[in-house]
Amino acid sequence: MESVKALRADGRRNRERIVAAAMELVARDGAQASLEEIARKAEVGSATLHRHFPSRRALLEVVFRDGVAQLCARAAKKPGKNPGAELAAWLEELTVYTATHRGLAAALLAGPDGLAPEEICCTAMVREVLDVLVKRAAAAVHTSATTDDLMLLANAIAVANENDPATARRLLRLALTGIRR
Amino acid sequence: MESVKALRADGRRNRERIVAAAMELVARDGAQASLEEIARKAEVGSATLHRHFPSRRALLEVVFRDGVAQLCARAAKKPGKNPGAELAAWLEELTVYTATHRGLAAALLAGPDGLAPEEICCTAMVREVLDVLVKRAAAAVHTSATTDDLMLLANAIAVANENDPATARRLLRLALTGIRR
DNA sequence: CGACAAACGGGGGGTCCCTCCATATGTTGC
DNA sequence: GCAACATATGGAGGGACCCCCCGTTTGTCG
Structure with a gap:
């Protein structure tokens, strides 16, 4: 039932950073906030963002x-x-x-x-x-x-x-x- | 009252081509149809599109x-x-x-x-x-x-x-x- | 502690929007 | 008809974006 596939520790941390950044920027820019900016704010490569959220x-x-x-x-x-x-x-x-x-x-x-x-x-x-x-x-x-x-x-x-x-x-x-x- | 500033003949023609292309592509893609694609379909440079429609x-x-x-x-x-x-x-x-x-x-x-x-x-x-x-x-x-x-x-x-x-x-x-x- | 799987991120390709500017072309007066 | 001028053109390029590839780093677990 759990969809969480035992993420590695750093994976879990980055995922959370991304979500936090996304919450801020989506609040500011709406549904089409820039994904790259979210990645930058989360201090994460854009590929990482796309891996976590296809x-x-x-x-x-x-x-x-x-x-x-x-x-x-x-x-x-x-x-x-x-x-x-x-x-x-x-x-x-x-x-x-x-x-x-x-x-x-x-x-x-x-x-x-x-x-x-x-x-x-x-x-x-x-x-x-x-x-x-x-x-x-x-x-x-x-x-x-x-x-x-x-x-x-x-x-x-x-x-x-x-x-x-x-x-x-x-x-x-x-x-x-x-x-x- | 007329906002048409005596466009040159080719200007007028291109403007119409752009609008025609835009009608097609907006019908297909909605409000955020690609302006470049509209320009391409109208066989017009993208600068021309932007000059006619800022x-x-x-x-x-x-x-x-x-x-x-x-x-x-x-x-x-x-x-x-x-x-x-x-x-x-x-x-x-x-x-x-x-x-x-x-x-x-x-x-x-x-x-x-x-x-x-x-x-x-x-x-x-x-x-x-x-x-x-x-x-x-x-x-x-x-x-x-x-x-x-x-x-x-x-x-x-x-x-x-x-x-x-x-x-x-x-x-x-x-x-x-x-x-x- | 070593090896393997998992996660990372830089960089490149493709697209898009928009502007600059050197060039081409209607238009108009002669 | 033709020259000269204003008008219009479009290619190129900067900046931003999305998405993916793939060589590298880093947890994890035996």
Whole structure:
């Protein structure tokens, strides 16, 4: 089950340096931060970076994994009295989080770019949480709205408003309640 | 009013070749099609491309201008009996159009990237049409939803679903009517 | 402590964006 | 028609990027 293949000590250290550098630069430059600059900042040859992370996507996945996991953990474990409101609240949290973390939306949105199946993590985690919340709130949600729809919508809003979480939140609320009155 | 500064005959011809090539390659590769490849396909030096279009944005603007203008012209000129439905219909048309034309959403979404004020065309055209429709439909729309909100929302959905207009349309409808029931 | 596998990183190839400048070519007035 | 001038051209080159090859270094384990 563990995908970690007993890295050598230095390998492990470099991998961590790379991820740390990537977190900084992705925060600054978004999803297409320069891989070479990341390598430079990590004081590592570019080949090393590519050996650890065969694709940009793979690196982003690791950069965001922890944060997304925490976000997912923050979802209500058991159904409360108002599943609809809980779904809405978490969707909002997701959107704001994604909008405040440059590059995350792009990473979530992108198709499985040749990642090992078990490595497609962030997207899967979010989908799973959302799926549960949607099922619980089924009675309060249009039948035509699937889990994927909600993910797409939240991501779309977030990716279009990177660095402007306030607007992202407002748009999501609008979309949830509907434009018409 | 005319921004065309009496181009020389060959200049005009080359400009058109570039736009034609750009339309093809942007359709294939989206907003970040290779400018060099566009120049090659137009059988033109890359310097020529950059002289005619100082920024990628300027080129995209021209590539999409006609289509967007037609789209805008298709909006109801005079208020009909149901302004709310007309707004919704045009928003849907906008979203589908944007989703089927790769790169358009990105171009519309991007800030005014050093374009001459009069050249910021597509975004302005859309906003203008939308503004009129929103004003007409004011009675049927949440007061908290501004014209810009609707543009952002439509664009967000389109950019997140390039090449999947069916999904884009569905998401827009969901957002218009609201997720809850 | 020695040998082998694992990890490293410099450097090179390919692409891209963009600018400079020497050259070529429409255009216009005579 | 033609000269002279402004306009337009494109190749070359600098700087940046991504990705891979392969000779070298360095952990690890018997």
